[in-house]
Every structure is written in C-alpha cells, then in structure tokens.
Amino acid sequence: MSGAAAVTGGRVRREDRRAQILAEAIRIIGRRGYYGFSVQELADGCGLTVAGVLHHVGTKEKLLIALLEERDRRDTEAVIEQLEQELGRAPTVADARRALRTVVARNRTQPEIVRLHTMLRSESLYREHPAHEYFRNRETQVLDAFTRLVEGLGLPGEPRSVARHLIATMTGLEEQWLRSPDDIDLVAEWDQAVARILPASSEARIR
Numbered sequence: 001m002s003g004a005a006a007v008t009g010g011r012v013r014r015e016d017r018r019a020q021i022l023a024e025a026i027r028i029i030g031r032r033g034y035y036g037f038s039v040q041e042l043a044d045g046c047g048l049t050v051a052g053v054l055h056h057v058g059t060k061e062k063l064l065i066a067l068l069e070e071r072d073r074r075d076t077e078a079v080i081e082q083l084e085q086e087l088g089r090a091p092t093v094a095d096a097r098r099a100l101r102t103v104v105a106r107n108r109t110q111p112e113i114v115r116l117h118t119m120l121r122s123e124s125l126y127r128e129h130p131a132h133e134y135f136r137n138r139e140t141q142v143l144d145a146f147t148r149l150v151e152g153l154g155l156p157g158e159p160r161s162v163a164r165h166l167i168a169t170m171t172g173l174e175e176q177w178l179r180s181p182d183d184i185d186l187v188a189e190w191d192q193a194v195a196r197i198l199p200a201s202s203e204a205r206i207r
Contacts, residue, residue, distance in 0.1 A: 018056045021046055025057075025067055030115035033123050034064060034131070061130045064120075068134055071117050096149050097198050100166065104190045107174060115178050118171070142167060155198065162197065169193045 024045045029037045039060055043053045057063040107114050124131040146163035155162055173193065177186040 021053055021056055022066060022070060025063055026112050026116050030112050030119055033119045064130055067116060068131060071113055093153055093198055093200060097194055100194060104170065105187050108186045114174055118175055118178060165197050
C-alpha cells in the first residue's frame with residue numbers, strides 16, 4: 001500500500017485515508033498527467049476499490065480540484081500578502097527578494113507537488129481540460145500579486161511586465177530543475193536570476 005495512514009481500532013481514520021489518496025494521486029498525475037491517470041490505478045496504489053476511492057474524493061474532476069487546493073496551501077500570493085503585515089512597514093527590494101526566495105526554497109522541498117502543478121498547467125492549455133478555468137484565473141491572481149510586490153520599487157520597466165518576468169523565470173527554472181534535479185541547484189539559479197530582475201541597489205519601497 002502506498003503511503004502511511006493512521007489506524008484507530010483497526011480502521012484507518014477518514015482524514016488519513018483521504019490524505020493517503022491525495023498523496024498517491026499527486027504521485028501518479030505528476031508523472032502521467034490528468035489524461036494518463038485512471039482512478040483504477042489510484043485505487044490499486046492505495047489498496048482500495050474504485051468505489052472506495054470515490055467515496056473519499058467524489059469524482060475524478062473533484063479529485064483534481066482537491067489536488068490543486070493542496071497546492072494552494074503553499075500559495076505564493078499568501079506569502080506576498082502577509083509580507084507587509086509581518087514587517088510592520090513597506091517592504092524593500094531586499095524584503096521582496098527574500099519573500100520570493102522563500103517560495104522557491106519551499107518548492108524545492110516538494111518536487112511531487114511542483115511536478116503535478118507543472119504537468120496540469122501545461123495540459124490545461126487545452127480549453128476542454130477540467131482545470132482550464134482554474135489555471136487561467138489563478139495565473140491572473142498570481143500576476144496581480146507579483147505586480148503589487150514590485151510596484152513602487154523604482155525598477156526599469158512597467159511593473160506588470162517585471163512581474164511576468166519573475167513568474168516566467170520561476171516556472172521556467174522549476175521545469176528545468178524537475179527534468180534534471182541533480183544538475184540544477186534551483187535556489188542558487190533563482191538567486192542569480194532575481195538579482196538581474198530585482199536589483200538590490202534599488203532603495204525604493206512598495207507604496
């Protein structure tokens with residue numbers, strides 16, 4: 001059986017069983033994609049029947065949304081929105097770079113989640129994909145969050161364009177890292193890239 005689940009009185013607790021199913025689904029979809037994934041394979045990996053899996057997650061589409069919500073718990077926007085509150089002042093360029101580095105460093109510790117997100121993001125370019133609207137809306141939200149982060153920093157270029165460069169760099173480096181994890185130090189490469197996009201010499205603050 002894939003994954004560990006707590007047992008009480010000989011029975012696996014419902015929340016632990018659901019966590020086991022999500023973990024196994026992340027592993028499978030992160031390798032095969034949504035279209036190459038079957039509930040039967042998931043059930044086999046968890047030592048359950050198909051009916052048993054669906055009892056915990058509903059439909060295949062609902063499972064997909066649950067997985068994306070799991071990713072959202074590591075939400076980049078949440079880090080950015082909390083930054084100013086934690087500092088008690090307007091963030092500097094150094095603060096912004098530190099916040100973004102935290103996101104990249106955290107992603108390095110969860111390759112299965114990053115692989116899942118990368119796979120689904122690519123597949124969802126197809127308009128009929130069940131996560132198409134989710135990713136379109138989410139990418140707008142993340143772009144808005146990154147734009148807020150860099151506004152007022154006195155950087156060359158329009159803030160929204162700078163935000164796009166940050167997102168493209170982050171996702172591009174993650175994809176290269178997933179393909180060759182032994183050859184790429186994700187955080188070190190990010191540090192070099194962000195130093196060019198957000199120069200440390202800027203003393204301006206976010207409004």
